[in-house]
Amino acid sequence: MPNLAHPAYPSAELLHLESLVPCRESQVSMLLSIFGERQHFSFPSIFIYGHTSSGKTYVMQTLLTTLQLPHVFVNCVEHFTSRLLLEEILIQLQSCSSGTEQTSPVHCDTLNDFVRLFKQTLASQELQDQTVYIVLDRAEQLREMEANILPAFLRLQELTDRNVTVILLSEIVWELFRPSIGCFEPFTMYFPDYSIGHLQKILSQNHPPEYSADFYAAYINILLGVFYMVCRDLKELRHLAALNFSKYCEPVVRGEANERDTRKLWKNIEPHLKKAMQTVYLREISSSQWERLQRDGGEPGQLKGLSAHTHMELPYYSKFLLIAAYLASYNPVRTDKRFFLKHHGKIRKTNFMKKHEKTSNHLLGPKPFPLDRLLAILYSIVDNRVAPTANIFSQVLMNLVLMYCLPHLLEMESRQPQMQTFTL
Amino acid sequence: MRPPPRPSSTRAPASLRELRMPPMKSTMSKRKLKESVEESAECISQVQKILRERFCHYCAAGKLFGMKQQYSHLLELLKRTTVHGESNSALIIGPRGSGKTALLNHVLEDLREMNQVRENLLEVHLNGLLQTNDKVALKEITRQLQLENVVGDKVFGSFAENLAFLLEALRRGNRTSSCPVLFVLDEFDLFVHHKNQSLLYNLFDISQSAQTPVTVIGLTCRQDILELLEKRVKSRFSHRQIYLMNSFDFKEYIKIFKKQLSLPAEFPDEAFAQKWNNNVQHLSEDKTVRDVLQKLFQHTKDLRSLHLLLMLAVSAVTTHHPLPTAADLQEASRQHSSDSRANIVHGLSVLEICLIIAMKHLNEVYDGEPFNFQMVYNEFQKFIQRKAHSMYNFEKPVVMKAFEHLLQLELVKPLERPSARAQREYLLMKLLLDSSQIMEALQVYPNCPTDVKQWAASSLSWL
Numbered sequence: 001m002p003n004l005a006h007p008a009y010p011s012a013e014l015l016h017l018e019s020l021v022p023c024r025e026s027q028v029s030m031l032l033s034i035f036g037e038r039q040h041f042s043f044p045s046i047f048i049y050g051h052t053s054s055g056k057t058y059v060m061q062t063l064l065t066t067l068q069l070p071h072v073f074v075n076c077v078e079h080f081t082s083r084l085l086l087e088e089i090l091i092q093l094q095s096c097s098s099g100t101e102q103t104s105p106v107h108c109d110t111l112n113d114f115v116r117l118f119k120q121t122l123a124s125q126e127l128q129d130q131t132v133y134i135v136l137d138r139a140e141q142l143r144e145m146e147a148n149i150l151p152a153f154l155r156l157q158e159l160t161d162r163n164v165t166v167i168l169l170s171e172i173v174w175e176l177f178r179p180s181i182g183c184f185e186p187f188t189m190y191f192p193d194y195s196i197g198h199l200q201k202i203l204s205q206n207h208p209p210e211y212s213a214d215f216y217a218a219y220i221n222i223l224l225g226v227f228y229m230v231c232r233d234l235k236e237l238r239h240l241a242a243l244n245f246s247k248y249c250e251p252v253v254r255g256e257a258n259e260r261d262t263r264k265l266w267k268n269i270e271p272h273l274k275k276a277m278q279t280v281y282l283r284e285i286s287s288s289q290w291e292r293l294q295r296d297g298g299e300p301g302q303l304k305g306l307s308a309h310t311h312m313e314l315p316y317y318s319k320f321l322l323i324a325a326y327l328a329s330y331n332p333v334r335t336d337k338r339f340f341l342k343h344h345g346k347i348r349k350t351n352f353m354k355k356h357e358k359t360s361n362h363l364l365g366p367k368p369f370p371l372d373r374l375l376a377i378l379y380s381i382v383d384n385r386v387a388p389t390a391n392i393f394s395q396v397l398m399n400l401v402l403m404y405c406l407p408h409l410l411e412m413e414s415r416q417p418q419m420q421t422f423t424l
Numbered sequence: 425m426r427p428p429p430r431p432s433s434t435r436a437p438a439s440l441r442e443l444r445m446p447p448m449k450s451t452m453s454k455r456k457l458k459e460s461v462e463e464s465a466e467c468i469s470q471v472q473k474i475l476r477e478r479f480c481h482y483c484a485a486g487k488l489f490g491m492k493q494q495y496s497h498l499l500e501l502l503k504r505t506t507v508h509g510e511s512n513s514a515l516i517i518g519p520r521g522s523g524k525t526a527l528l529n530h531v532l533e534d535l536r537e538m539n540q541v542r543e544n545l546l547e548v549h550l551n552g553l554l555q556t557n558d559k560v561a562l563k564e565i566t567r568q569l570q571l572e573n574v575v576g577d578k579v580f581g582s583f584a585e586n587l588a589f590l591l592e593a594l595r596r597g598n599r600t601s602s603c604p605v606l607f608v609l610d611e612f613d614l615f616v617h618h619k620n621q622s623l624l625y626n627l628f629d630i631s632q633s634a635q636t637p638v639t640v641i642g643l644t645c646r647q648d649i650l651e652l653l654e655k656r657v658k659s660r661f662s663h664r665q666i667y668l669m670n671s672f673d674f675k676e677y678i679k680i681f682k683k684q685l686s687l688p689a690e691f692p693d694e695a696f697a698q699k700w701n702n703n704v705q706h707l708s709e710d711k712t713v714r715d716v717l718q719k720l721f722q723h724t725k726d727l728r729s730l731h732l733l734l735m736l737a738v739s740a741v742t743t744h745h746p747l748p749t750a751a752d753l754q755e756a757s758r759q760h761s762s763d764s765r766a767n768i769v770h771g772l773s774v775l776e777i778c779l780i781i782a783m784k785h786l787n788e789v790y791d792g793e794p795f796n797f798q799m800v801y802n803e804f805q806k807f808i809q810r811k812a813h814s815m816y817n818f819e820k821p822v823v824m825k826a827f828e829h830l831l832q833l834e835l836v837k838p839l840e841r842p843s844a845r846a847q848r849e850y851l852l853m854k855l856l857l858d859s860s861q862i863m864e865a866l867q868v869y870p871n872c873p874t875d876v877k878q879w880a881a882s883s884l885s886w887l
Contacts, residue, residue, distance in 0.1 A: 007465055007743065033739040040473055041480040043735065049764065051771040051833075112554045112564060148614070152553045158482060158525075159551065172834050173764040181613070182520045182645060187732060190762065193771025195870060229774040229815070230822060282821050363799045365850030 008037035009067055017066045022205070023198040024059050027191055031063060034187070035165075038069070038130045043187040044157035045166045047139075047174050050191030053234040056169045057137050059191075064133060070096045070125075071133040076141035082149050086114040089134060093121045096132070111152050115160050122162055132164045139168035143177060151183040158184075196228060203234075203241055211249070215259045219248050222266055226273045231281070240276060243287055247272050247294050317382075321397065324378040329366035336373070340380040465743050467693050471700070474687065475738045479731040482526060489680050489727070490672045491527055497666055498531045502639065505604050506535065506545050509637040513628055513661055515612065516643045518668030521726030524643040527668065528608065544603040546594065552614025558623045561615075562586055569594065569605075583622045584629075591636045604637035612642030616652045624653070628660035670725040677721050677730075682708045684727075685734055685748075696746075703747045712750045716757045723761070733760055765857060768833060769865035774876065775818060775826045777869065778804055781880045783836070783855045784862050794839055794852040797827055801849075807879055814873040824849070 006014065009032075021028055035042055048056050064071040072092040079085040090106045108114050122132065134156070136142065142150045152159060153166050166186075170177075174188050194202065200220055207216035223241055231237065248269045251257040257264040280290045314322065331339070361367075478486060488495060494516075504510045516524045535545070548568045555561040562583065566575055574593045580586040594603065607627055609615055615624055631638045642649075650658060672680070685704045691697040707713045720729060736756035737748045769780070782803035786795045801823055808817045830836045831853075839852045866872060866880055 005742075007469070033742075034736075036472055036476060036739065037469060041476040043480055043732075049768075051768070054771070110554075110556065110560060112556075112560050115554060146556075148553045148556060155553070157480075159554065163481075171832070173768060175764065176834055184520075185728070185732075187736075188764065189759075190764065190767045192767070230818065230826065232771065232773045277822060278819060282825060284821075363796070363802060365796065365798065365847065 006032050013066060017063065020062050020066065021055070021059055022202055023194060024055050024191075027055075027189075028059060028063060030189070031059075035069070035131070039128070039163070040131070041157075041163060042131055042165045044164075045154040045168065045184065045186035047168045047170070047177075047186040047188045048191060049170050049173055049188065051193050051232070052171060053236075054191045054193055055234075056191050060135055060167065060169065064135070069133060070127055070130055071135060072096065073135045073137070075137045077138045080141055080144075082111075082145045083109055085136075085145070085149075086111070090114070090117055090121060093118070093125070093132070096125055096127070111148060118160055119162065122160075122164075129163055132162070133167060134164060135167045135169065137169045139170040140172045140177070142168075147179065150177065151179060154184040154186055193232060194234060196224060199224060199228075199232070199234065199237065203237060206238075208245070212259065216245075218262060218265075219245065219269075222248075222269060223273065226270070227277070227281075230277070236281070239287070240273075240281065243280060243290055244269065244273060244276060244294075246291075318399065320378055320382050321374075324374055324381060325369075327381075328369040328374050328377055330361045332361075332367075333373075336377070340377060464696070464746060467696050468741060468743055468746060470692065471687065471696075472738065472741065474691070475685075476735065478684065479735040479738070486526055487683065488523065488527060488530055489683075490670070490676065491523065491668060494666050494668060495527060495531065498527065498641075499534065501664075502531060502535055502606070503538075505606065505637055505639040509604060511631040511633075511636075511638050512664070513631045513640040514642070514664040514666060515649060515661075516641065516666045516668065517647060517649060518645065519670070519726065520645050521724075521728035522668040522670050523727065524645075524668055525610065528641065528643065532606075546603060546605045547608065548605065549608045550610065550615075552609070552611030556614075556618075558583060558618050561618075561623050565607075566590060584626050587626050587630065591630065591638075594636070604639065607638065607640045609640065609642045612644040613646045613649055613652065615642075616649070621654050621657050625657050625660070628657060631662075632660050670727075672725070674718065674721055677725075678708055678714070678717060680727065681717060681730065681734075684730070685738075700747065707748070707750060707753070710750050713753050716750075716753050719757065719761070729760075733757060736760065763861070765835075765861060766865045766868075768835065769857070769862070770869060772830075773826065774815070774873065775823065776830055777866070777872070778807065778815065778876060778879075779823070779827055779830065780835070780855070780857065780862060781876065782807065784857075784859050784880070787855060788859070792854075794854045796852050797824065797849045800827065811879055812875055814875055 005011065017028065018025060034046070048060075050056050061073060063069075064073075072089050074085060074088050074092070076085065079088045086108045087106050090108055091103050094103045094106075106117065108117055134153075136153070142153070153168075156166050157164050168186065174186070200217065203220045203223075204213065204217045207213055220241060223237065223244070227237060227240060248265060251261070251264055251268050252259060276290070279285050280287060498514070498516070501512055501514060505512055516528065518524050532547070546569060548565050550561055550564060555564050565587075566572055569590060571590055571593050575589070578589070580589065591605070594605065609627075615621070618624075627638070627640045630636065631640050646652070650661075650663075653661065682704055685707075686701045687697040689697075716733075717730075720733060723729070733753070733756050736759060737752040740752045740755075741748055769777075772780070779800055782800045783795065785803055786799060801820065804823065805817075808815055827836075831838070835857060836853050836855055839854060842848065842851055863880065866877060
């Protein structure tokens, strides 16, 4: 890719910018050509979309701060109501060109006030008609705010009659944003995902200085070989690379292999990475636990993730209750007679059953059942005679419910306990 | 090394340069070369400035196309208000980007230049996006008429009283009759949703009752706007509608393209302007450019999209590339019309692609009925057990994480909001891609394993 070149900005700054944004040169040059010179007008609104960690936020921030363009950067998840959002924009605007941190408190409830205060604040800054950029990150949250916020921001240049460009960054495509009565269409730009070559290049950049770049590049290769099919998110891969590198270096540190023994190193690291996929990747255990495990050299089988704690020993009646609840959830009601009574007849298959034979109940999920059906099934499956004292059973049931084995579906209209329905 | 000239600078430095040029004959050729490069840098900058303002900043200096009849109608209407003191109301209706605001701004500017118009035509510009209820609208009217001091802290019983007071206040001063007021309501269809439509009722009421010459002009994109008005509001409205329908054909569209891309006659560097305009003429006759314009014209007729395309092409103009070419326009068109969902699918991991293919098969077998994660996982397992050689059998939580990523990207949407009742695996969902999009995306997917591709193309269900 040729160097970024633009007449309005000094080439030293552009060179520095290029070094900060590897593999994103074409997007940056496109943005530069759209922005034009400082005083020129640009699109009133630009919508940039792309996958997570494809560099949208990072590139925008780096571009605007390196070239020192007047800008306001707001995250819509952090400022999730319209009032917070508008006030934050005005506060940041106050310190836009002056660079000082003195900001006076701003009170802005509605868009009407915002437009007025925006024009006032802009007039008080010495910007000489330079384009002001308002960047809204995680713009999909704008859809959750009031209905006029998104269309107003798309037209902000027209509403305020000033040189301002609004840039929206999001993962979601534009078609899911468009309001039903239409709006001012922004210029949509796509930040492509990184290819495997790009990922390798970027990940190999932060190699620790004590090892050579080739050694680290081989490690990244192995890591990508295991994880690339599952996940292409740069942040996740970087996290995994940082966590597992010490294990990879172990044979070299212990002197068993040197840096070029790729086969030995691979044999050492591969089961470790597979285990990482089941635990750290899924956030079953925290990264500090993982690192401690690596240091102590424990068996990977000893790892107890979060889901391991769901296996436990239950008392006698609770176990039967659980089994009864499982049966009640997955068996349709008409089969109860056949399974649980001593003298039953045969069930004839109706048309309905023949049509829906193939969709197994396990695919459709558990169905709700009333409490007395649960108790009836329980009585029939427990071998010895059970004293049907409601006291005991309600206590045991509540224990199970509290442990979230039976999520509770309460009917609010009918407060009688018999009408409570459960699912497994 | 001279610093590059600032774009907003006047022509003075250039003339100074001209003055300095004659004495140095030996270095004249070198300097002249530098001059031509620098001058064309300033030139290019001027070109960019003019064209960007034309395409991005919608000011009244823009031209109107295909609106002669509507223009004269509106001008006549407003002249009657300002010169003869008649009250009127009108609605300008047209799809988004058809030029309603541009038309109004043009007419207002022409009106202000007329001598017959008494200078005190008061304008109040309201916008449905900003004034979201009647109280805010009333405050805005007060502010724009600059009557805040007059109103002070008065409390009014009703909206009508307040408005009447404002209009009466305009009458004061040494005028025997009040000056005409023009109310412009942008996004008129949003005012219709206010409580009781009281602002609209009062404005139209005043425009009927001949005390103060008031004209109300509404701009809206909804064709069914009259059905949204309440009966009492509708009866006070004059039912005068001006329609803007983008009613030009392709020949006129090409003419508009030429006019919009050409430099104006007042451009300082005449030689360059001539070169530029000849190039534009050339482009408008070029077949590839015509194809690009035809494609855009068939998609949408409004000039806003044309401006977007032209802006993209103009942004590629630099000193090394001073004239736009057909390739620039083609590139701009390609950028503009890329399928966003296909782009997103391009960046998914192989596991996520497999889940999408599993959902596609489920849709085909069950005729588009909603599915849940358990069914998708089942389908995926069938593929792994029977056909896959390159895919490793991932554990269920890993597959769940990939599925949740698809949910986050909104490629898969749950039918109802996830609540605490249902478990996540059994929540019913539907896929927001259709199978042709998926197949096209798979064609361009990088490094797609062949067994995955074959599985996608197979139409038999594996039950």
